[in-house]
Amino acid sequence: MKKFTIIATHKGRDHEYTGTLTELISDVFGYTLECGHSWNSKINSNPKSARSLVSALNKSADATNAYDDFYELKA
Numbered sequence: 001m002k003k004f005t006i007i008a009t010h011k012g013r014d015h016e017y018t019g020t021l022t023e024l025i026s027d028v029f030g031y032t033l034e035c036g037h038s039w040n041s042k043i044n045s046n047p048k049s050a051r052s053l054v055s056a057l058n059k060s061a062d063a064t065n066a067y068d069d070f071y072e073l074k075a
Contacts (some may be wrong), residue, residue: 004050005074006057016074021050029057036060 001020006029008015017028025033025046033056037045040063047053054071061069 004053006050006054007072007074008057009068009070009072011068021047021053024050024053029053032057032060036063039063 001022003018003020004024005016005018006024008017017024019028033043033045033047036043036056036059040059043059043063044052044056047056050073054073057071061067061071
């Protein structure tokens with residue numbers, strides 16, 4: 001399975017998380033996606049691609065007022 005690296009910026013500090021899409025969703029970012037979805041039901045809590053995961057994470061940060069959080073896919 002293909003592995004992806006997501007860079008999460010929180011309070012100006014970067015953290016890298018690497019894993020398959022399933023691992024990233026269930027083991028790393030599941031709670032963030034669940035919180036975002038609870039605030040805005042349009043946020044996908046089970047994205048099907050790495051790009052849609054990053055989009056959902058950023059939307060979740062906006063929905064939960066975590067404006068200093070930002071997510072991006074490492075190239």
